[in-house]
Every structure is written in C-alpha cells, then in structure tokens.
Amino acid sequence: MALYIRDEDVDRLAAEIQELTKAPTKTEAVRRALENELARARKTVPIEARLAKAKAIADAMGKGDPDFDMKRFTDEMWGD
Numbered sequence: 423m424a425l426y427i428r429d430e431d432v433d434r435l436a437a438e439i440q441e442l443t444k445a446p447t448k449t450e451a452v453r454r455a456l457e458n459e460l461a462r463a464r465k466t467v468p469i470e471a472r473l474a475k476a477k478a479i480a481d482a483m484g485k486g487d488p489d490f491d492m493k494r495f496t497d498e499m500w501g502d
Contacts (some may be wrong), residue, residue, distance in 0.1 A: 425449065 427433045427448070440451035464472075 425452065427452075 427436060433448075436448045436452050436455075439445070439455050440448050443451060443454060445451035445454060
C-alpha cells in the first residue's frame with residue numbers, strides 16, 4: 423500500500439530525516455522514523471504491562487518446585 427505525503431511540513435521533515443540518516447528513499451526514512459518512534463513508545467509502557475503475557479503463561483504452568491536445584495539439574499544434563 424502506498425503512503426502519500428500531502429502535508430508540506432511532513433514532506434520537509436521526511437526529506438530532512440532522509441538526508442540526515444542517508445536513507446535511500448523518503449519511504450525508507452519514514453519507515454525508520456516510525457520504527458524508532460514505536461520502539462520509544464513501547465519503552466514507556468510499564469514493565470508490568472510488557473511482561474503480563476509472559477507472567478500469565480508462567481502462572482498457567484502452576485507453582486514451581488521449591489526443592490528444585492538448577493545447578494544439579496544442569497550438571498546432570500551436561501553429564502557432570
């Protein structure tokens with residue numbers, strides 16, 4: 423799907439980003455800018471919200487074994 427920039431200010435910003443980042447096209451410059459903005463915005467989401475899905479999966483597995491010895495397990499796995 424094509425992206426058409428009709429706003430002169432946005433077109434100017436895209437051209438400036440293209441020049442500064444040495445992007446081959448305005449489309450590439452806009453893609454990079456959007457990816458960077460998404461990454462920045464995602465960092466503002468609280469850690470609890472970012473980890474909610476992983477926590478739900480872990481919770482669905484049930485309680486952990488308090489007597490589990492990871493060192494012993496790893497040694498046995500590697501034959502030590």
